[in-house]
Amino acid sequence: MTTFTPLQRLVVSVAILASFVTFLDGTVVNVALPAISRELGGGIVTQQWVVDAYLITLSALILLAGSVSDAYGRVTVMRVGLIAFGAASVAVALAPDPLVLIIARAAQGAAGALLVPSSLALITATMRGEVQSRAIGVWTAFTTGAQLVGPLMGGLFVDLLSWRFVFLINVLPIAVNLILLARLRLPEHQRTARVDWWSGAVCALGLGALVFALIEQERLGWASPAIWIPGIAGILLLALFLLRQRRSAAPLMPLSLFRVRNFAWGNVSTLFVYAALSLNGFVIGVYLQQGPGLSATAAGLASLPITLLMILLSSRAGAWAGRLGPRLFMTAGPLVMAAGALLLLTVADRFDYWWQVLPAMIVLGLGLSLTVAPLTSAILGAIDENRSGIASALNNAVSRVAGLLVVALLSTIVGGALDLEGFHSAAWVTATLFAVGGLVSWLGIRRGPVQVDDPGVDGDAPADAGPRPR
Structure with missing residues (x-):
């Protein structure tokens, strides 16, 4: 088993905490949506905007943030992002009406855009090969766990306190990460600030x-x-x-990066897989409260098996992909998740979590554990570390845009109402998106030395860098 040096452990810890708050706030809101709607009004449209206001600025500005990260330094950009994210979170918690809430959520997304590319860029810039794959696996386990444990934490806060406290969960990890950042000493490359x-x-x-x-x-x-x-x-x-x-x-989205096969195909797979994940997370969090009438805590607990499996298996999947190549995992994982989504069709008017939802959550968790770390490693491992910031930003932008668009189309997908029929429609769409993501990976992902069509992509790599997985 590959081990980390003390510096690498600190880098991974900083990267996890920085991304944790953005992933957490992207999903913790799902179980709070019914409570927000009851207090502030607006129905399903307000619920969509509370989610998408965050995703719009996060998706749009994450490319700009990746370029800023490469230009001004990852640690500096991360520190600014953490402080701004904390301030925006307080504004969300104090919002008196839907408009202020939506504006504050947009500010949160803008601050979050500074965090994710910087965090992954720290890993890809300081580690390569199997160590990098394992580090990304650990990062994936905890940050994806944040996405999945978010509904549980949100549910507890909604039921025991108020939905407003949901958005203050990240104050502690932000404070801890600011302390860790002060201890992190990395050489920053001199760059021309062209953004x-x-x-x-x-x-x-x-x-x-x-x-x-x-x-x-x-x-x-x-x-x-x-x-x-x-x-x-x-x-x-x-x-x-x-x-x-x-x-x-100085493009925010260098199109030459898409000439690297694994980067291009991996991002197409990301588009479908993360659209499915976003749709599934939204629908599960809201329907279980509005349909069977579960409490916010119970609705959050519904996805706990996915979280546990991710924490247990994601790091191992990242290490396996580092040795065996990512194609098998990126194909099998989404197909397993498609099967899990189809199991949700067993949900009926006479609701039973243990037979109708739990099996789907277990299958989804297994598939997700096989998918995420190999997917991230394949995409970012194909690009030279000097461009890791923008490559990470691009991949994260694709995943956020996927979620953004599928939530925007939610009313069309569920037929205007998230009742049982709408829930089943969403399950079919989710399964289809997962399956397409797996098929894309099988067709496009390869393993072998990087063959770069454009010298601008990896042309500044050191001569002794050796082959990298594609």
Whole structure:
């Protein structure tokens, strides 16, 4: 078993805590949504916006944050992100109405965008090979665990205190990580600070306009100018963003990275897998309260088996993928999760968690444990460490956009109401997305030395770096 040096252990701890708060706040909100809706009003549209306001800024600005991380230093960017995230969390907890809550959630997402690429970049910049694969496996186990234990923690706070306390959970890990950051001494490469701020603004506006159209179309209809104008504007802005990336001297999304096979195909797989995960997490957290009438705590406990399996198996899966290659794991894992999603079709009006939900959670947990660490390792291991910040940001942006879009389409997926029929529809869509993610991995992922089509991708790697898995 590969062991970490003291510096590597500190790096992994910092990376885990930095990402923990963003992953936690991305999912802890799911079980709080019914309570938020009861207190502040707004129904399913408000619930969608509470989730997507966070994801819009996180998705759009995470690319900008990756570029900023590479330009100004990962530790510095992470410290700013932690402080801003803590301040935004307090604002969310104090929100008096839906509008203020949504704005504060957007601020949270913007701060969170500074944390995830910086955290993974610390790992990929200081470790390579099997050590890196194991480190990413450990990071994945704890950060994905944060996503999955979030509903349980949120449920306890909602039932015992108030939904407002849900957003203060991250204060302690933020404080601890600021202390650890003060102890971390890493050599920062001298870089020219060239950040394309204009592209960041265009991307954020484009995503925001498109998501507005997707969410509000259920209420206003596609024929309304208030829907189709923002929808078309969003598409055009995103097209302008992609066009600018081809011409910018310092692109937020270097299209040349997608010439690396594992990076390109791995991100396509990420799109489908994380869309399925986001849809499943939202639907489970809300339906179990609004359908069978479980408490917020019980709804949070429903996904606990996934958390336990992730913590137990994810690190091992990362190490296995480092030795055997990621393709098998990235194919089998999503297919197993697809089977788990289909097991949710057994949920009926006469509800029984032990026979209708628990088997699905166990199967989903096994599949997720096999998938996430190999997926992350395959994508980031294909790119040179000098560009690890932007590569990490790109992959995280893809996963967040996937969740953003699928939540925006929730009303269409469930038929306007998250009743039993809508729950079953969501299960079918979730299973399909997982299966497509596995098929994409089988078709596209390879193992072997990096073969770079564009010298700008890995051309500055040291001559003795050796082959890296693709």
